[in-house]
Amino acid sequence: DNTHLQRQLTLVHHAQITTIHSFCRHVIGNYFHTIDLDPNFRIGDDGEMKLLRNDVVEELLEDFYAKVREDRRYLNFVESYATGKNDAGLADLIFTIYDFSMSYPWPLKWLEECRRAYEIEDVQGLERAVWMRPLLENVGLLLEECEANVRQALEICRESDGPYMYEAALLDDLVTVQECQSAGTYVEYADAFCNLGAFSRLSAKKDAAVSEEKREQVKEIREQVKKYMKSLQEQYFYQSPEAMAADIRGSREQMEVLLGLAEEFHGRFAAKKRERNLLDFNDLEHMALEILVREEDGKAVPTDAAGQFADAFEEIMIDEYQDSNLVQEYILTSVSRRQRGVHNVFMVGDVKQSIYRFRLARPELFMEKYAAYTTEESLDQKVELHKNFRSRSQVLAGVNGIFRRIMAENLGNIRYDDAAALYPGASFPEGGGEDMDTEVLLLDLGAEEEAVEESGETAVELEARMIGQRIQELVGKTQVLDKATGKYRPAQYRDIVILLRTVSGWADTMAGILGNMGIPAYTGSRSGYFSAMEIQTVLALLKVVDNPEQDLPLTAVLHSPIVGVTDRELAQIRSCCAEGTFSEVCRKYAEDGEDEALKGKLKDFYEMLGDFRRRVPYTAMHELLWYILEKTGYGEYAAAMPGGEQRRANLDMLAEKAMAYENTSYRGLFNFVRYIEQLRKYDVDYGEA
Numbered sequence: 001d002n003t004h005l006q007r008q009l010t011l012v013h014h015a016q017i018t019t020i021h022s023f024c025r026h027v028i029g030n031y032f033h034t035i036d037l038d039p040n041f042r043i044g045d046d047g048e049m050k051l052l053r054n055d056v057v058e059e060l061l062e063d064f065y066a067k068v069r070e071d072r073r074y075l076n077f078v079e080s081y082a083t084g085k086n087d088a089g090l091a092d093l094i095f096t097i098y099d100f101s102m103s104y105p106w107p108l109k110w111l112e113e114c115r116r117a118y119e120i121e122d123v124q125g126l127e128r129a130v131w132m133r134p135l136l137e138n139v140g141l142l143l144e145e146c147e148a149n150v151r152q153a154l155e156i157c158r159e160s161d162g163p164y165m166y167e168a169a170l171l172d173d174l175v176t177v178q179e180c181q182s183a184g185t186y187v188e189y190a191d192a193f194c195n196l197g198a199f200s201r202l203s204a205k206k207d208a209a210v211s212e213e214k215r216e217q218v219k220e221i222r223e224q225v226k227k228y229m230k231s232l233q234e235q236y237f238y239q240s241p242e243a244m245a246a247d248i249r250g251s252r253e254q255m256e257v258l259l260g261l262a263e264e265f266h267g268r269f270a271a272k273k274r275e276r277n278l279l280d281f282n283d284l285e286h287m288a289l290e291i292l293v294r295e296e297d298g299k300a301v302p303t304d305a306a307g308q309f310a311d312a313f314e315e316i317m318i319d320e321y322q323d324s325n326l327v328q329e330y331i332l333t334s335v336s337r338r339q340r341g342v343h344n345v346f347m348v349g350d351v352k353q354s355i356y357r358f359r360l361a362r363p364e365l366f367m368e369k370y371a372a373y374t375t376e377e378s379l380d381q382k383v384e385l386h387k388n389f390r391s392r393s394q395v396l397a398g399v400n401g402i403f404r405r406i407m408a409e410n411l412g413n414i415r416y417d418d419a420a421a422l423y424p425g426a427s428f429p430e431g432g433g434e435d436m437d438t439e440v441l442l443l444d445l446g447a448e449e450e451a452v453e454e455s456g457e458t459a460v461e462l463e464a465r466m467i468g469q470r471i472q473e474l475v476g477k478t479q480v481l482d483k484a485t486g487k488y489r490p491a492q493y494r495d496i497v498i499l500l501r502t503v504s505g506w507a508d509t510m511a512g513i514l515g516n517m518g519i520p521a522y523t524g525s526r527s528g529y530f531s532a533m534e535i536q537t538v539l540a541l542l543k544v545v546d547n548p549e550q551d552l553p554l555t556a557v558l559h560s561p562i563v564g565v566t567d568r569e570l571a572q573i574r575s576c577c578a579e580g581t582f583s584e585v586c587r588k589y590a591e592d593g594e595d596e597a598l599k600g601k602l603k604d605f606y607e608m609l610g611d612f613r614r615r616v617p618y619t620a621m622h623e624l625l626w627y628i629l630e631k632t633g634y635g636e637y638a639a640a641m642p643g644g645e646q647r648r649a650n651l652d653m654l655a656e657k658a659m660a661y662e663n664t665s666y667r668g669l670f671n672f673v674r675y676i677e678q679l680r681k682y683d684v685d686y687g688e689a
Contacts, residue, residue: 024288031291044278048664050678057091077257097262102282103360118252126245150174153221161211165203172200193237276665285327292334302334309335321349322366343379387425396422398438432479432488464513534638534647545612546669551582562632622658
């Protein structure tokens with residue numbers, strides 16, 4: 001009956017509900033002319049962008065090496081950072097700095113600030129460095145934790161059955177920590193840690209009235225404090241401030257070279273993308289920012305284009321705000337009406353769910369507003385949502401119990417008090433679940449060392465087996481609420497989910513163990529595609545078609561069902577000629593080998609290989625792949641193997657990726673092989689089909 005809500009329901013289709021990158025693309029699509037961009041741009045896929053940036057960095061390093069003999073700075077830099085037999089370490093350094101710079105609104109400006117961070121001539125310059133304040137704040141927080149730990153140990157000592165004989169040593173520890181805490185500058189901290197002597201020995205006095213458990217608890221706490229103090233000394237105060245300033249001054253030259261390479265890579269990569277009319281996700285954000293914001297006197301000022309968007313948007317609603325970065329913050333602020341004194345941005349987030357720091361998200365943006373906004377009626381108001389409508393009170397009690405112990409402002413960016421705790425908001429019918437509490441299943445590998453050795457299973461496999469046993473105990477017995485019927489029923493396998501911190505190295509192993517226990521399990525792992533046997537075999541064949549002189553791929557293909565050469569026959573081929581590469585020996589054996597059957601296999605293979613190579617120049621990549629699968633019969637062979645449906649789907653996916661590759665700016669079999677290698681190298685795995 002609410003006409004307002006009915007009208008809004010009708011208008012919702014006109015709202016711009018989108019991801020941040022889709023919005024950036026919309027901005028660029030409407031204002032491309034303001035940044036001199038060809039409107040026919042294309043978003044490059046992961047594989048293409050990895051390949052392109054690898055090509056750019058290779059060219060950059062080639063040009064860089066040409067200057068090494070001319071400039072001593074370059075030689076010193078290479079000697080310091082090019083480890084091992086190749087320059088992959090240098091390329092990775094450049095990529096890391098480039099990626100980090102792109103999380104800032106003006107990347108080149110950030111690189112220049114990095115240069116200035118090394119402009120330290122003496123100890124006074126060291127104290128004034130922009131990074132010194134956060135460094136000392138971190139030291140202070142760790143010392144506070146050390147003090148709290150020592151005081152906790154003292155409290156245990158003073159209990160009736162506590163190890164009272166350790167109190168004197170702990171009081172000495174407390175004085176040591178407090179002396180370090182009294183420092184205010186880096187020099188003062190350095191002096192305090194330089195004078196840090198050995199910790200007092202704990203008393204060896206025996207007393208039967210003292211709890212052995214509490215004795216060990218105090219020892220463990222004290223070892224943790226000693227470990228923290230030693231770590232701080234080794235990390236920040238391992239030499240005098242004068243020597244530290246001299247080291248930073250000495251590394252300035254090499255840092256300037258590295259930052260110069262990162263800046264040069266930035267320009268070359270941008271030029272290559274513009275040449276091919278390609279954009280990546282970083283480009284979408286920065287080009288949208290260029291359209292919407294201009295920098296004046298160090299301040300971000302919205303452009304006329306931003307003003308037009310601000311006129312159009314009555315409200316801006318941002319979900320998962322804790323995962324925003326600084327570039328996105330500037331973009332969304334620019335299209336709001338905040339500059340006009342109208343606060344029309346509504347943000348939803350939870351810093352406890354911030355999981356994208358590795359993608360350079362800035363949860364501190366959320367925390368700044370959380371701290372500044374008030375719960376009272378105001379322009380900058382926060383509304384705290386305490387109730388959880390998904391979980392039972394038992395689940396929330398367990399979560400709250402853990403979070404209260406581990407979360408603080410210096411760990412997790414939030415103090416987990418009553419205001420931050422979760423409270424049950426969902427109602428469940430009576431008749432099930434009331435007696436269920438949160439459980440902790442512990443697998444003590446140390447206590448069961450003999451059993452572990454006898455089983456021959458890894459820690460992950462043993463943990464999976466423990467979880468499987470608990471699942472078997474729950475299924476068919478524990479009552480769960482069926483959302484469809486609203487009634488309780490016995491738990492089924494499909495009601496159970498296992499959450500992992502990471503699926504890599506865990507998910508497939510767990511699924512295998514559960515399957516062996518008769519528990520149906522599915523994992524949404526995005527790995528395993530490139531390691532699938534059928535994919536490895538076809539990729540090896542493609543490498544040989546591209547270049548028959550590659551011994552390892554050639555051996556893999558010969559040994560595969562495509563050719564069918566046995567281990568004994570491979571040894572026979574190699575033994576017929578001690579000199580030359582394996583590919584040379586194979587061709588020679590195909591011409592005048594002794595074993596007619598083996599000779600026939602090799603002749604047939606080389607005839608087939610010649611056919612494939614003749615087709616490469618004029619055949620589309622996906623058509624070549626289909627032709628190879630049909631000619632070799634390997635597609636049908638894979639489908640007839642155990643798990644054949646999955647294997648055939650994997651090969652179909654490879655053909656789909658070949659078609660996707662043809663839509664990139666690269667062409668040909670050589671580049672397709674490189675394209676796949678880059679995906680494998682940088683873990684851009686598709687997961688099995």
